[in-house]
Amino acid sequence: xxxxxxxxxxxxxxxxxxxxxKQLLDDLLLDRLxxxxxxxxxxxxxxxxxxxxxxxxxxxxxxxxxxxxxLIQHIEDRDPSLYEVLELSCGPAPDAAPPKQKTWSNTxxxxxxxxxxxxxxxxxxxxxxxxxxxSRVALLITNRxxxxxxxxxxxAEKDExxxxxxxxSLQYEVVKHNDLTAKDIEKALCEFTKHAKLQxxxxxxxxxxxxxxxxxxxxxxxKADKPDEFPVDKIYKYLGPxxxxxxxxxxxxxIIQACRxxxxxxxxxxxxxxxxxxxxDASHQPPAHAGNIxxxxxxxxxxxxxxISLLSSTPDTVSYRREDxxxxxxxxxxxxxxxxxxxxxxxELFRKxxxxxxxxxxxxxxxxxxxxxxxxxxxxxLFPGQ
Numbered sequence: 051x052x053x054x055x056x057x058x059x060x061x062x063x064x065x066x067x068x069x070x071x072k073q074l075l076d077d078l079l080l081d082r083l084x085x086x087x088x089x090x091x092x093x094x095x096x097x098x099x100x101x102x103x104x105x106x107x108x109x110x111x112x113x114x115x116x117x118x119x120x121l122i123q124h125i126e127d128r129d130p131s132l133y134e135v136l137e138l139s140c141g142p143a144p145d146a147a148p149p150k151q152k153t154w155s156n157t158x159x160x161x162x163x164x165x166x167x168x169x170x171x172x173x174x175x176x177x178x179x180x181x182x183x184x185s186r187v188a189l190l191i192t193n194r195x196x197x198x199x200x201x202x203x204x205x206a207e208k209d210e211x212x213x214x215x216x217x218x219s220l221q222y223e224v225v226k227h228n229d230l231t232a233k234d235i236e237k238a239l240c241e242f243t244k245h246a247k248l249q250x251x252x253x254x255x256x257x258x259x260x261x262x263x264x265x266x267x268x269x270x271x272x273k274a275d276k277p278d279e280f281p282v283d284k285i286y287k288y289l290g291p292x293x294x295x296x297x298x299x300x301x302x303x304x305i306i307q308a309c310r311x312x313x314x315x316x317x318x319x320x321x322x323x324x325x326x327x328x329x330x331d332a333s334h335q336p337p338a339h340a341g342n343i344x345x346x347x348x349x350x351x352x353x354x355x356x357x358i359s360l361l362s363s364t365p366d367t368v369s370y371r372r373e374d375x376x377x378x379x380x381x382x383x384x385x386x387x388x389x390x391x392x393x394x395x396x397x398e399l400f401r402k403x404x405x406x407x408x409x410x411x412x413x414x415x416x417x418x419x420x421x422x423x424x425x426x427x428x429x430x431x432l433f434p435g436q
Contacts, residue, residue: 055107056107062136064100068102073124073128074121081120084110088109089164092109153389154385155385158216158388159390161433169431175428176426176430182251182252183433184221186220186223186247187222187245189255189256191235191259191260194210194228195229197270197271205373205377206259213383213384214226222255231270231278232266232272240288243288243296248294253301255305256285256302266281268280268308286357286423289302299355305383308362354425356426358396358425360420365420382406383403386406391431391434394431395431
């Protein structure tokens with residue numbers, strides 16, 4: 051493979067673009083085939099694109115066939131037309147091992163300085179600065195204890211702990227509320243739009259975890275004969291430009307863990323016969339003896355700029371929670387963000403969370419989160435560890 055790179059060296063130097071070179075450097079850095087110092091040397095010591103390209107090829111060639119094969123693969127993935135023009139070939143990897151199962155990190159993996167510097171020069175991203183990182187703020191609302199004790203969301207305290215830890219590690223100051231009525235949810239949202247940090251922040255998270263039905267989340271005073279419902283659309287009205295000009299042109303990330311209806315998209319059972327999965331749908335409660343997963347139903351109507359939301363299930367279906375570990379949605383969000391936010395934007399992170407649900411532990415039950423009301427016009431990176 052090193053010989054293959056040497057064969058196309060001159061044509062590669064001629065044809066490759068500077069932006070493509072930076073993408074290849076990012077790829078090799080993430081593969082750990084180049085270190086920060088080597089990447090900085092290639093970028094800073096070679097102002098001309100052609101010199102940068104020569105330096106990259108020669109440095110990778112000297113690392114042997116494995117590194118060379120990786121670079122060729124990245125060229126094919128990034129720019130198939132360039133791959134064809136160069137008439138490259140990866141060839142089969144010798145004694146290729148079967149792909150390893152993804153290992154999820156328990157702690158946040160920080161972004162590298164060189165990766166951040168390269169990414170910050172990209173005009174296609176929402177800008178993040180040292181000042182905006184220190185001004186990050188999030189709203190976290192967790193409803194666990196309801197007036198009707200049959201609606202108690204056991205395991206919600208674990209979701210709150212997990213989400214609080216994740217947001218804090220991403221440098222968000224968390225405004226936290228517990229066990230709110232629909233009226234108090236609206237009041238908390240209204241007060242949040244007046245937070246002093248919003249003017250300087252680069253983004254906000256709003257996370258609401260409760261029971262729900264299509265289009266609403268439930269306040270803690272909800273009863274069948276006396277509904278206590280907060281319309282989800284109000285989130286977008288309060289955070290939109292008319293009521294919160296401080297958040298104009300800034301990403302607003304909405305996460306709702308609540309059912310969107312009464313139908314089972316499929317059901318999950320835990321590995322233990324004593325720990326069953328429950329849903330967050332107030333009108334569809336399981337027997338008193340069962341540990342249940344509740345459904346979180348939500349639907350958004352209006353479209354405002356710079357929003358992205360992740361709902362815990364598809365319309366009219368339930369979402370599930372384990373009483374000992376919390377909801378599957380929050381568990382998977384934490385795993386994916388810890389492991390991938392140092393290299394993926396928020397849209398890709400949400401896609402990977404959705405992909406995690408393909409590994410649901412019970413074949414007879416299914417849940418699929420949905421990205422909704424997605425109006426981001428650029429890519430938003432969290433830049434963890436900065």
